[in-house]
Amino acid sequence: MIGAGITGAGVARDAALRGMRVLVLEADDVGSGTSCRSSRLVHGGVRYLEQADFGLVFEAIRERQSLVRLAPHLVTPQRFMLTTYRGDRVGATRLRLGLGLYDALSLWRARPHAFLSPKRARAAEPILSSTDLRGAVLYDDAVTDDFRLTLSVLNDARLAGATVATHCAVASLGGQREAHRIQLDNGPAITARAVVVATGPWTSERLLGPVGARLLSLSKGIHLTLRASDVPVRHPLVFQVPRSRRLLFVVPWGTRTYLGTSDDPFTGDPRDVCATPDEQSELLAAARRWMPAANLELDRVVSAWAGVRPLVSAGIPGNTEELSRSHRLVESERGVLGIVGGKLTTYRAMAEEVVDKVVAMIAPNAPNAPNAPSGWRACETASRPVVAGEPLRPDEWSDPLIRDLAPRHGPTSRDLAARARARPDLAARLVDDLPYRAVEIEHAITSEGAEHLDDVLRRRLPLALADPLLGAGVARQIATMLVDHRGGTSREIDDELERYRVRVRQETSRELPAVAEPAPPLAMCR
Ligand SMILES: Cc1cc2nc3c(=O)[nH]c(=O)nc-3n(C[C@H](O)[C@H](O)[C@H](O)COP(=O)(O)OP(=O)(O)OC[C@H]3O[C@@H](n4cnc5c(N)ncnc54)[C@H](O)[C@@H]3O)c2cc1C
Missing domain, CATH: 3.50.50.60 (FAD/NAD(P)-binding domain)
Incomplete structure (x- = not known):
């Protein structure tokens, strides 16, 4: 493979x-x-109905339903809201017909869609602009x-x-x-x-x-992370981008909200893909039309990510x-x-x-x-x-440690929480308003195959996407733990930091902030 x-x-x-x-x-x-x-998103893809790709939508809905069952802590069903504004490609009538078809392709196993008048749509999602709003539909899909x-x-x-x-x-x-x-x-x-x-x-x-x-045809898409207080949404929102077939998603993510995406032809090495400042501004400007009360300024963006679709x-x-x-x-x-x-x-x-x-x-x-x-x-x-492993019981979710850990670790969070309870330094959050706990660093290194700083901070505990400091507050300590774990030299710690700095700059167009040292120690559990 x-x-x-x-x-x-x-x-x-x-x-x-x-x-x-x-x-x-x-x-x-x-x-x-x-x-x-x-x-x-783990989704059927309402957009593909327009392309009459019913086979793909049917398969994707079936797979969504099975993933919700087989990976319950990783794939969470949510009620999405798809809006229609004056001038949108798909107006209220077609939207209702399309979502009726979406319900049918789920073999009516999902909750049926509901159409909301402009007034009810705004009551459900006050952030929506009322100007030219023609209504919205609520329908089931999932996030992961x-x-x-x-x-x-x-x-x-x-x-x-x-x-x-x-x-x-x-x-x-x-x-x-x-x-x-x-x-x-x-x-x-x-x-x-x-x-x-x-x-x-x-x-x-x-x-x-x-x-x-x-x-292949390669297509680039970018996303932006903002604070939920700047973009307070209750549902994943879906907007129809004018003059294109694209949809723009605005998705609640704990204390953050992320929005995306673009769809532009890409050439070059996919490893070098970047969310440029111009593209970020363009995405924010598009989103402002539907959410004028949101704080969608470039300097409010927490971070960004960019990817390349390998399309046939x-x-x-x-x-x-x-x-x-x-x-x-x-x-x-x-x-x-x-x-x-x-x-x-x-x-x-x-x-x-x-x-x-x-x-x-x-x-x-x-x-x-x-x-x-x-x-x-x-x-x-x-x-x-x-x-x-035995899925977490509802009563276990009341423990704040489990609540933070479970969306990433599922049943393994029991063991991680027990370790953190025995060592209070391991129970600490790495960033106050984000759910990542110190015990996860050691787990990432010893049990999840993390070898480099970006393996930890970009993917396993994605502070590079969610923390305004992009993980800089804990980067040196984690680099030290990684290098200690592989028996490396102190020079490798700086190499790790430099590699991380370069990768963050490459993808997000942001500089890793300098952070005063020494920061509080994080230790491996021996
Ligand atoms: C912006 C964007 C938004 C998307 N949104 C969604 C969504 O919401 N829902 C959804 O279902 N799908 C979505 N997709 C599509 C989905 O992400 C992709 O279809 C999927 O991740 C592709 O996975 P892959 O394993 O084929 O490719 P990749 O994840 O790219 O994996 C390929 C791997 O091969 C490795 N590799 C390359 N060359 C070599 C080599 N010579 N030797 C060894 N290894 C090598 C690479 O390092 C890489 O890890 C989105 C894609 C993008 C870009």
Whole structure:
């Protein structure tokens, strides 16, 4: 398996659960590509109804419903509000028809949508501008933590026997069917019976040969984080962007609100994608029209993130908004499989299709065939919880420590809370108004594979996205813990800080503030 975004993680988990020996090779950190840069919605995609992509919407709603059940602490159902203003592409009547179809595609298992008059829409969401408001619909979808979902899926693959090697890029592929040769960057070659390339926006002819050329159209999207007090919304809000097919989402995120996204053709290395100041201003200006009372000034922006969508190309350059969000499974001349496109929401179904194809390639009559490797099982991911362990009971959520930890750690928060209760310094919040606790740092380093400062502060405890100091207040202490853990030298602490500074600047267009030292110590639990 090449690539540990949500797609690679999903394939690795499904294959490992079926009894295959799986190795995952990831060039950077788990989920560090597009899978930590999405709008964080697990959704059917109301927008795709307009493109008449009913198959995709049906599949995405089905997957949403199954993820709410199988990853309850990571995928939270919410009532979304989609507005219609005068001049919008989709007016009140079409909106009601469209959402009626959305209800039908969920086989009426979700709460039906409700249409709100302008007056009722404003009563439910006072931040909305009343000028030209024609009404709104409330409908069910879900929000997630994209990185945590990816990490949890990969962790379950590990529990099922997969081996995961991060910071381990694949340079080239050779060999032939059932005897592939995987050449690592600065490393040995590995042989494998089957190879799946899930390298998201990095997918090219380098690993897939001619079939990988011009497979993708890349599209960039940015998001901004603001304080909830500046943009106080009660529901995830959805606005129709004029003169485009795009929707703008404004999503409550604890003491923060984030908004996005854009959809612009992208060229270059996806690792260098950046939310430029101009793009940030443009997004704020667009949002002001619908929420004039919100504090949407550039200097109120807490942070930003940017990502590149690996969309299946239609072969014509230009507008990426119109491109389908469906996935495509391809096979190279040497029998290497490549999986591109799709959505975070549909990763499980995509993985099932890929692993079915692997089975068909290397053991066509499995699991009962004489040549099938012993112990292969059928796909289990449609019914197996993503995170093992007894789900938290409602009464456990009343504990403030659990309340902070559970949305990221689910059942594991019991153990983390117990450790924090025994060591009050580990119970401390890293930033007063954010739910991240000191005990999670040690957990990130010892149990979640964090190797670098950005692995901790951009993804596992995303202060880079939510803290006005971008994590600078704890960066040196965490860098010290990371370097101590790997037995490095004090010089590596400064290297870590510099690497983090560069990555934050690259993605957010912001400078990491200088923070007075020494700050309070954070220690590993021994
Ligand atoms: C702005 C934006 C908003 C989005 N919003 C949503 C949303 O709300 N809901 C939704 O369902 N979907 C959303 N998506 C889509 C979703 O995020 C992507 O479809 C999904 O994350 C793609 O995952 P992936 O695993 O295919 O790619 P990635 O996450 O990019 O993973 C590819 C991995 O391959 C690794 N890699 C690359 N080359 C090599 C190599 N040579 N060797 C080893 N490893 C390599 C990379 O480091 C990377 O980790 C959004 C996307 C964007 C950009």
